[in-house]
Amino acid sequence: MDATVGTTVPRVAREERGPIVYRHTVTTRLTHWLSALALVILVASGLQIFNAAPYLDASDKTDPARRVLQIGAGTDASGGATGTTVIFGHTFRTTHLLGYTDNGMGEQSQRAFPAWLTLPGYQDLADGRRWHLFFAWIFTLCGVAYIVAGVLRKDLADLVLRPSDLPKLWPMQAYYLRLRSEPPAHGKYNPLQKMAYTLVLFVFSPLIVLSGLALSPGIDAIAGPLTTAFGGRQFARLWHFVFMVALLGFFGVHLVLVASTGVLNNLRSMILGTYRVGKHEGTGP
Amino acid sequence: MRRRLFIATSLSALAGCGVGNKLNDAATSSGFKNVLESAEALNHLVIGTRGRAKLYAPGDVDRDFRTNGFDTPSDATYRGIVADGYSSYRLVVDGEAERKQAFTLAELRAMQSLTQITRHDCVEGWSAIGEWGGVPLHELLAVVRPTARARYVIFHSMDRSPDGDPYYESLDMHEAAHPQTLLALDLNGRPLDPDHGAPVRLRVPTQLGYKSAKWVNRIQLAASFAGIGDGKGGYWEDQGYEWYAGI
Numbered sequence: 100m101d102a103t104v105g106t107t108v109p110r111v112a113r114e115e116r117g118p119i120v121y122r123h124t125v126t127t128r129l130t131h132w133l134s135a136l137a138l139v140i141l142v143a144s145g146l147q148i149f150n151a152a153p154y155l156d157a158s159d160k161t162d163p164a165r166r167v168l169q170i171g172a173g174t175d176a177s178g179g180a181t182g183t184t185v186i187f188g189h190t191f192r193t194t195h196l197l198g199y200t201d202n203g204m205g206e207q208s209q210r211a212f213p214a215w216l217t218l219p220g221y222q223d224l225a226d227g228r229r230w231h232l233f234f235a236w237i238f239t240l241c242g243v244a245y246i247v248a249g250v251l252r253k254d255l256a257d258l259v260l261r262p263s264d265l266p267k268l269w270p271m272q273a274y275y276l277r278l279r280s281e282p283p284a285h286g287k288y289n290p291l292q293k294m295a296y297t298l299v300l301f302v303f304s305p306l307i308v309l310s311g312l313a314l315s316p317g318i319d320a321i322a323g324p325l326t327t328a329f330g331g332r333q334f335a336r337l338w339h340f341v342f343m344v345a346l347l348g349f350f351g352v353h354l355v356l357v358a359s360t361g362v363l364n365n366l367r368s369m370i371l372g373t374y375r376v377g378k379h380e381g382t383g384p
Numbered sequence: 385m386r387r388r389l390f391i392a393t394s395l396s397a398l399a400g401c402g403v404g405n406k407l408n409d410a411a412t413s414s415g416f417k418n419v420l421e422s423a424e425a426l427n428h429l430v431i432g433t434r435g436r437a438k439l440y441a442p443g444d445v446d447r448d449f450r451t452n453g454f455d456t457p458s459d460a461t462y463r464g465i466v467a468d469g470y471s472s473y474r475l476v477v478d479g480e481a482e483r484k485q486a487f488t489l490a491e492l493r494a495m496q497s498l499t500q501i502t503r504h505d506c507v508e509g510w511s512a513i514g515e516w517g518g519v520p521l522h523e524l525l526a527v528v529r530p531t532a533r534a535r536y537v538i539f540h541s542m543d544r545s546p547d548g549d550p551y552y553e554s555l556d557m558h559e560a561a562h563p564q565t566l567l568a569l570d571l572n573g574r575p576l577d578p579d580h581g582a583p584v585r586l587r588v589p590t591q592l593g594y595k596s597a598k599w600v601n602r603i604q605l606a607a608s609f610a611g612i613g614d615g616k617g618g619y620w621e622d623q624g625y626e627w628y629a630g631i
Contacts, residue, residue, distance in 0.1 A: 317630020320435025
């Protein structure tokens with residue numbers, strides 16, 4: 100199974116087929132897949148909720164003068180239906196993609212995000228909220244469990260970005276871009292991995308939960324400074340959307356790296372826990 | 385445009401169009417519905433009713449306050465009450481109360497004691513700020529004296545949904561006793577207009593807007609929701625929305 104097959108194996112292949120190590124604990128694997136599932140459901144149900152008021156204002160109360168994003172429908176010169184997306188006052192024609200889209204009932208109609216991106220597909224704010232408010236708990240509890248388990252195992256610190264990592268960020272990026280032949284020296288995780296994990300675990304995930312809480316009137320009543328810190332209710336709604344985009348950005352890069360650094364080996368490590376050390380060591384997802 | 389429709393259709397096929405619908409239908413028609421709905425009790429437990437809604441300054445008020453829910457009821461009874469300047473209006477308080485009675489608008493005006501500028505947060509996502517004046521609900525309840533059996537305060541509206549279902553909402557006794565829970569008579573210094581719930585509406589600033597029933601003409605104190613609507617405590621609750629609307 101491992102690299103002790105014999106001297107006839109070419110040197111390169113021996114390097115690629117290193118020993119199998121136990122990489123991810125059961126807690127890590129469970130919280131990883133549960134929060135991945137929760138993230139997908141939260142995004143889809145969140146877009147369903149967004150569709151009920153398809154605009155975002157940088158203000159406390161609704162204020163069109165401070166509108167950052169608006170997705171709507173209209174008609175063009177020939178009377179055809181159009182979908183428009185207005186970002187910071189710049190209008191983009193997004194017919195069939197945003198604003199005038201698939202409504203989940205087999206037709207195109209005025210609808211910000213199309214049915215194939217929302218949960219449920221058809222317009223149903225009540226059900227969308229049920230999904231969202233349940234999986235928000237799953238996402239939050241997974242994050243807490245992951246961090247607590249990491250602290251108890253004493254290895255959470257391995258993935259936290261430190262000031263000493265900062266000068267290595269560009270060399271690492273250069274290595275990914277094949278501008279450098281060797282990655283900079285690093286520990287269990289490389290500096291870019293540490294930056295990504297630190298942002299996701301300690302910045303964007305907590306902030307997306309807090310901004311979601313901040314736009315609830317009951318939370319505003321017991322923790323008013325939280326809503327104020329985000330700039331008010333509508334602003335919290337805007338931040339909540341921005342943090343979603345940030346998490347989706349991480350998710351996209353993560354998937355590319357899973358696919359490009361040994362997809363089966365990566366999947367095995369996150370399902371069974373075992374990982375074969377090889378040429379992708381330290382450059383993974 | 386045609387090309388974009390093609391792209392959208394392809395993406396939709398790629399994303400497995402109909403997955404969202406099928407998943408939702410499967411979940412909400414099975415026991416998983418109860419799992420999803422379990423978050424409501426948890427949220428109610430964690431958030432509770434102990435907070436106070438933020439109070440705003442007169443300069444924050446939306447002079448043209450957005451109408452939530454339905455517009456003015458179209459039925460003849462309501463039209464008649466509006467036409468006679470609300471002199472035939474009565475707020476009936478009944479059910480589990482020691483002193484059941486009917487209040488005229490003038491009697492409610494005499495009890496008016498609270499004005500507060502609070503934000504109305506709609507479940508759809510928008511917010512508007514208004515100055516609400518009226519009778520704190522707990523003061524009205526002190527007059528009618530709920531019995532020991534009373535667990536809920538149910539607000540019946542003079543409105544009906546497009547399907548003809550009566551509109552109603554409810555609070556538990558804790559929420560009803562909240563000092564900011566208001567039977568509003570005024571919005572922005574003027575008596576409520578029909579679109580905003582005239583002559584009496586509920587205002588619960590610590591919960592989403594659908595809790596704040598408009599055109600209230602009957603307050604029923606009850607031990608349970610049994611036999612009222614579909615038994616979930618409100619018109620929107622019967623449509624699947626959470627009874628606890630604090631989040």
